[in-house]
Amino acid sequence: MNTSFNLFRLQTQDTLRMKMNARLKEIDRIIAADKEINQAKAILEEAEGINKSAESIVKGLMEQVKEKKMKRELTQANLFSGKVRNPKELQDLQAETQALGRTIAKLEDEQLQAMMALEETTESLDAAKTDLQQILDRKASQNSLLIGEKHKIESEIPRVDSQRQALIEQLDKETFMIYRTLLKSKAGRAVAEVKDDTCGACGVTVPPKDIQAAKSPNVIAYCKNCGRILYKP
Numbered sequence: 001m002n003t004s005f006n007l008f009r010l011q012t013q014d015t016l017r018m019k020m021n022a023r024l025k026e027i028d029r030i031i032a033a034d035k036e037i038n039q040a041k042a043i044l045e046e047a048e049g050i051n052k053s054a055e056s057i058v059k060g061l062m063e064q065v066k067e068k069k070m071k072r073e074l075t076q077a078n079l080f081s082g083k084v085r086n087p088k089e090l091q092d093l094q095a096e097t098q099a100l101g102r103t104i105a106k107l108e109d110e111q112l113q114a115m116m117a118l119e120e121t122t123e124s125l126d127a128a129k130t131d132l133q134q135i136l137d138r139k140a141s142q143n144s145l146l147i148g149e150k151h152k153i154e155s156e157i158p159r160v161d162s163q164r165q166a167l168i169e170q171l172d173k174e175t176f177m178i179y180r181t182l183l184k185s186k187a188g189r190a191v192a193e194v195k196d197d198t199c200g201a202c203g204v205t206v207p208p209k210d211i212q213a214a215k216s217p218n219v220i221a222y223c224k225n226c227g228r229i230l231y232k233p
């Protein structure tokens with residue numbers, strides 16, 4: 001039994017397991033983050049508000065025009081009824097008809113402007129609705145891919161864990177404790193492979209004596225620089 005080799009294999013499985021955990025966390029975070037959706041919803045809400053007030057302006061002007069037209073009809077009916085004969089009164093009715101006509105023309109101008117403005121706000125509203133829907137659709141397909149990936153990772157966990165367990169069982173308790181402690185203190189990497197006579201983790205040259213020790217089945221050699229367990233294939 002080669003202790004360093006078993007430690008190296010355990011390290012490989014632990015690294016894999018840590019990567020899986022990190023990815024699972026990231027997937028959960030991505031799925032939960034709906035900043036983009038909230039932003040699109042806020043834009044839609046604002047566009048709805050603007051469109052609503054544009055609609056009420058148009059509606060208000062239409063009512064005013066209708067009211068002034070009815071008033072003008074009444075005035076004209078009165079004017080041509082033949083009941084009013086007083087020239088001063090007739091003149092007043094005529095003047096009122098004309099004044100109403102000017103008011104109506106002015107209101108109709110305003111109404112036209114308001115309708116054009118409404119057209120623009122309706123376009124903005126439709127664009128905001130489309131944007132939100134597109135984001136929701138994209139998120140749904142993104143999320144389904146992510147959920148698929150999550151399930152795949154979760155299904156691989158038992159296999160990795162049983163491999164880790166099998167390797168741990170081959171180590172004596174003391175060695176495993178040393179490994180665990182280094183794993184925690186050395187950012188998840190307790191074992192470094194010696195490559196081209198250097199430590200695979202910190203890059204410092206490993207003396208031949210230590211390389212020899214790293215090869216030996218029952219000795220644990222450490223990098224003099226970073227303190228990690230050395231493994232030499």
Ligand SMILES: [Zn+2]
Binds near residue numbers: 192201202226227
């Ligand atoms: Zn090192």
